[in-house]
Amino acid sequence: MEDDSHLIERKTSGEEIFKGHFLHAFRDQVLLPSGRPATREYVVHPGAVMVIPLLDDGSGEVKLVLERQYRYPVARVMIEFPAGKLDAGESVQRCAQRELLEETGYTARAWARAGVMHPVISYSTEFIDIWFARDLQLGERKLDDGEFLDVVTASPAEFLQWCQQGLVTDAKTLAGALWVQNVLRGDWPLEWTTPVSA
Incomplete structure (x- = not known):
């Protein structure tokens, strides 16, 4: 198995930004593999x-x-x-x-x-x-x-x-x-x- 550690972003904090009947949205702060911070916004879906x-x-x-x-x-x-x-x-x-x-x-x-x-x-x-x-x-x-x-x-x-x-x-x-x-x-x-x- 390959080592993917050089690709993985790590969450440092997060907040809920929207919760509806169907969709649930979040904004997280992450550290990029380079160590620089970045923001990720995403929707949680039940599948x-x-x-x-x-x-x-x-x-x-x-x-x-x-x-x-x-x-x-x-x-x-x-x-x-x-x-x-x-x-x-x-x-x-x-x-x-x-x-x-x-x-x-x-x-x-x-x-x-x-x-x-x-x-x-x-x-x-x-x-x-x-x-x-x-x-x-x-x-x-x-x-x-x-x-x-x-x-x-x-x-x-x-x-x-x-x-x-x-x-x-x-x-x-x-x-x-x-x-x-x-x-x-x-x-x-x-x-x-x-x-x-x-």
């Missing part, structure tokens, strides 16, 4: 999941289940994979199951954890656990109060074309495109499991 649902439409071709949702900070309707933040004490797999059902109406008989990503490492502790879901069964959506979104499907080729054309700009969904390509090509195998409770 989240993203689900890449694989739908067999009966023709033998896999479709991807996606969403179209208005995102206020960028004032745009975005194309995204289903995702959501962890509730306190909730496991990442349980969160993935819950978000898939709430937002799309689907439950899945098989699940595979793909990995984790850190979408905004410069100013947030957020991590997003990436899950694949297959053997989908459609039920009734359970959207949160005040949540409005459309569920859409696309072939992997259509989805990748949307990414290439700039129709998909959401970072987690673009990261999902990398996983989709490699998983469907067989380069990144997954370990599928059947959860006890879906």
Whole structure:
């Protein structure tokens, strides 16, 4: 293992600067590896999941289940994979199951954890656990109060074309495109499991 001590910043003091319903922001004073002081402002995030649902439409071709949702900070309707933040004490797999059902109406008989990503490492502790879901069964959506979104499907080729054309700009969904390509090509195998409770 490499010695990273020449890269590490050390906190000397800190203060809370904002606490909202969802976000919690801090300002810390740190010592750089050179010994000089610096300020770091960052947001503490509870973590989240993203689900890449694989739908067999009966023709033998896999479709991807996606969403179209208005995102206020960028004032745009975005194309995204289903995702959501962890509730306190909730496991990442349980969160993935819950978000898939709430937002799309689907439950899945098989699940595979793909990995984790850190979408905004410069100013947030957020991590997003990436899950694949297959053997989908459609039920009734359970959207949160005040949540409005459309569920859409696309072939992997259509989805990748949307990414290439700039129709998909959401970072987690673009990261999902990398996983989709490699998983469907067989380069990144997954370990599928059947959860006890879906």
